[in-house]
Amino acid sequence: MSLVYSAIIFLTAAVIIVPIFKKIGLGSVLGYLTAGILIGPWGFGFIAEVEDILHFAELGVVLLLFIIGLELQPSRLRVMRRPIFGTGGLQVFASILVIFVLALAANMEWRTALVMGCCLSLSSTAFALQLLGERDELVTQHGRTAFAILLFQDLIVIPMLALLPLLSHENNMSFGGDQLLAAGTAIAVIIGVIAAGHFLIKPLLKWVALSNNTELFSAASLLVVLGTAGLMYAAGLSMALGAFLAGVLLADSEFRHELEANIEPFKGLLLGLFFISVGMSVDLGLIVKMPVLLVSMAIALVLIKAAILFGIAKLNKQSNASALNLAVIISQGGEFAFVLLHQAGTFNVIDKSISNILVVIVTLSMVITPLLLILTDYWKNRTAASRQTEPEYDQIDDDEPKVIIAGFGRFGQIIARILRMKKIPFTALESSFEQVDFVRKFGNKIYFGDAARLDLLRAARADKASIFVLSIVDTDASIKVAEAVKKHFPHLKIFARARNRQHVYKLMDIGVDYVIRETFLSSIELAKQILIGMKIEDSEAEKITTAFKEYDQALVQKQHAIHHDEEQVIASARHAAAELESLFEEDTGSDIDHETQPKHS
Numbered sequence: 001m002s003l004v005y006s007a008i009i010f011l012t013a014a015v016i017i018v019p020i021f022k023k024i025g026l027g028s029v030l031g032y033l034t035a036g037i038l039i040g041p042w043g044f045g046f047i048a049e050v051e052d053i054l055h056f057a058e059l060g061v062v063l064l065l066f067i068i069g070l071e072l073q074p075s076r077l078r079v080m081r082r083p084i085f086g087t088g089g090l091q092v093f094a095s096i097l098v099i100f101v102l103a104l105a106a107n108m109e110w111r112t113a114l115v116m117g118c119c120l121s122l123s124s125t126a127f128a129l130q131l132l133g134e135r136d137e138l139v140t141q142h143g144r145t146a147f148a149i150l151l152f153q154d155l156i157v158i159p160m161l162a163l164l165p166l167l168s169h170e171n172n173m174s175f176g177g178d179q180l181l182a183a184g185t186a187i188a189v190i191i192g193v194i195a196a197g198h199f200l201i202k203p204l205l206k207w208v209a210l211s212n213n214t215e216l217f218s219a220a221s222l223l224v225v226l227g228t229a230g231l232m233y234a235a236g237l238s239m240a241l242g243a244f245l246a247g248v249l250l251a252d253s254e255f256r257h258e259l260e261a262n263i264e265p266f267k268g269l270l271l272g273l274f275f276i277s278v279g280m281s282v283d284l285g286l287i288v289k290m291p292v293l294l295v296s297m298a299i300a301l302v303l304i305k306a307a308i309l310f311g312i313a314k315l316n317k318q319s320n321a322s323a324l325n326l327a328v329i330i331s332q333g334g335e336f337a338f339v340l341l342h343q344a345g346t347f348n349v350i351d352k353s354i355s356n357i358l359v360v361i362v363t364l365s366m367v368i369t370p371l372l373l374i375l376t377d378y379w380k381n382r383t384a385a386s387r388q389t390e391p392e393y394d395q396i397d398d399d400e401p402k403v404i405i406a407g408f409g410r411f412g413q414i415i416a417r418i419l420r421m422k423k424i425p426f427t428a429l430e431s432s433f434e435q436v437d438f439v440r441k442f443g444n445k446i447y448f449g450d451a452a453r454l455d456l457l458r459a460a461r462a463d464k465a466s467i468f469v470l471s472i473v474d475t476d477a478s479i480k481v482a483e484a485v486k487k488h489f490p491h492l493k494i495f496a497r498a499r500n501r502q503h504v505y506k507l508m509d510i511g512v513d514y515v516i517r518e519t520f521l522s523s524i525e526l527a528k529q530i531l532i533g534m535k536i537e538d539s540e541a542e543k544i545t546t547a548f549k550e551y552d553q554a555l556v557q558k559q560h561a562i563h564h565d566e567e568q569v570i571a572s573a574r575h576a577a578a579e580l581e582s583l584f585e586e587d588t589g590s591d592i593d594h595e596t597q598p599k600h601s
Helices: 003-023 028-039 050-071 074-079 081-105 110-121 125-134 141-167 177-209 214-234 239-249 256-281 284-289 291-315 320-329 335-346 352-382 410-421 433-440 454-459 475-488 501-510 520-533 538-560 566-586
Strands: 403-406 426-430 467-470 493-498 514-517
Touching: 003 028, 003 256, 028 256, 028 352, 050 141, 050 214, 050 239, 050 256, 050 335, 081 110, 081 141, 081 291, 110 141, 110 291, 110 335, 110 352, 125 141, 141 239, 141 291, 141 320, 141 335, 177 214, 177 239, 214 239, 214 256, 256 335, 256 352, 256 454, 284 291, 284 352, 291 320, 291 352, 320 352, 335 352, 403 410, 410 426, 426 433, 454 475, 467 475, 475 493, 475 501, 493 501, 501 514, 501 538, 514 520, 520 538
Parallel strands: 403 426, 403 467, 467 493, 493 514
Antiparallel strands: none
C-alpha cells in the first residue's frame, strides 16, 4: 500500500470520526481510537501494517513529552509542589500498590503485575482536561486537584519508561559487567544531554534565530527534539525521556513559546496517528470472545481508581460533591498506558496477549467515564445539597499571564517595569532576537517569537489573559498582530502604540480599544516645558497644552470617519489648524474645553 493512500485513509477517518466524538462529549482520544478500530484489521481492514505505523507514530509521544517538559517551569512547579508531588504522588503509588497486589493474587508474574500497576495507575490527561474545559470546571477545587494529579502522572511516566529495560526478562535483574557498562553509558548520555542543553542547544537556537527564517527555526526545533531522542535511544533508553529532558532544559529559555508553537502542529498530527494505530491494534476478537469479563475488568479499574481518588479528596478536606467529581473525571486509564504497554512489549517485559487485554480495558474505561459523568450529574441534580455552588480556589497568578506585551522595545519595557512594580504577571513577546538577547542580559523575562502567529498566541495563553499591549514599531506588523488578536481572542482588551495618525486610523478600523501615538504625550510635555522656559506661568502652560491635547484627540476621532478620503482629510486638517489658532489668539480660557470640541461624525 502506498504512503499517500495510507495517509488519505488516516486523515479521512480522523476528519470524519473525531469531530463526531467531540460533539457528543466522548473526546478526541476516543475518536482517534475508534477511527483506528474501524480502518484496522478488526474493522474494514483498509490498513494492516499496524506495527510499522506504531513505530512511526511513536514520534507523536516523543513530541508530547517535549511539550510537557517545556511546560514544567521551575516557578510553576514551586508554586504547586504540594498538590503535584503530595496529592499526585499519593494517587499514583496507591493505585500501583492496589493493582499490583490484585494482579499477584490473580497469579500474575511480579514483573507483569508491576507493569500493570504502572500502566493502569495513569489517567488520560488529554481526555480529562478536555472534559474539565468543556464543563468549565478547570478552576474549581476538583479541577485544580485533577490538574495537579495529571501533571504528576506526566512526570512519573519518565521514570516508568526508564524502569522497563531493567524489568526485561533478558535482564533477569542481574548486574554483570555488560549491565554496569550499559548503566554507565546511560548515565553519561543523560549528563551529556543536560550539558548540551546549556552549552550547545541554546547557542544553536540563538544562531538560527538570527537568520529570521521561520522555516529554518521550525527545522531546528525538530532537530533538537529528535536529536536528543535519538541519542537516548542509541544509549538503550527511551526516546521520550530524551525529548522530555530537552523540554525541561528549555522551559525557562526565551525560545519556549516559539518552540511550543513550532512543535505543536507536528505533535498533534503524530499523536493522533499514534492513537489511531493503537485503535488498529485493539483486538476486537477479545471483546467478542469475553465481553462480560473485559467490561467487568474495565468497570473494576474505574471503581478502584475512583475510590482512591475520593479518599484522597476527603483527606484534603474537599466536599463530597467535589470529591465525587474528582473521582469520576480521572478514574479512566490513560494514553500513556498505551505507550508503556508498547514499550513493555518491545523490552519483552509483558506477554503480548496480556498487553492486548489491557489495551482493551483502558479503551473501555475511557468509554465508561463520560457515562459516569452523566450519571453523576443526574444524581447531583436530584439532591439539594449538591445544588449549592461549590466555592472556587483562588486562581494562581503565576499560572497564567494577565497581560501580554507584544514588542519589547523602549515603549514596551517601560510598561513592563510598571507592571512588575505592581506584581502584575505578564508575558513579553519580541520578534527580533537581537533585542531579546540584549534585554535578557538585564534579567527581563521575554520570549522570542512572532506575535502574529496564532499558535504562538495560544502557547502564550492569550485565551487566559485580559490585556494585550501592542507596542510593535513596524506599522504593518502591528496591524497584522491586532487583526489576529481581535479575530481569535475577542475578549482581550488591546492597548496599542501607533507611529502616526494613519496607524491610529488603521487600528481604530480593527476595533482596538485604546490607541496612543508614540510621541504624542512626550511632545506635549516638552512643549509645556518650552512655554514655561519662555516665562509663561506654569498653570497657563498646563492649560494651553491640555486644551491642545484634548482638541487633537477629538480631531483624531472626527477624522477617523473620513480618513479614506484624502481630500476631506486635508480640508479638515486646514480647518482645524485655523480654528485652533483663532482659539488661542482669542484667549478664551476655559471656553476652549467645552464649546470648541469637534463633534464625532
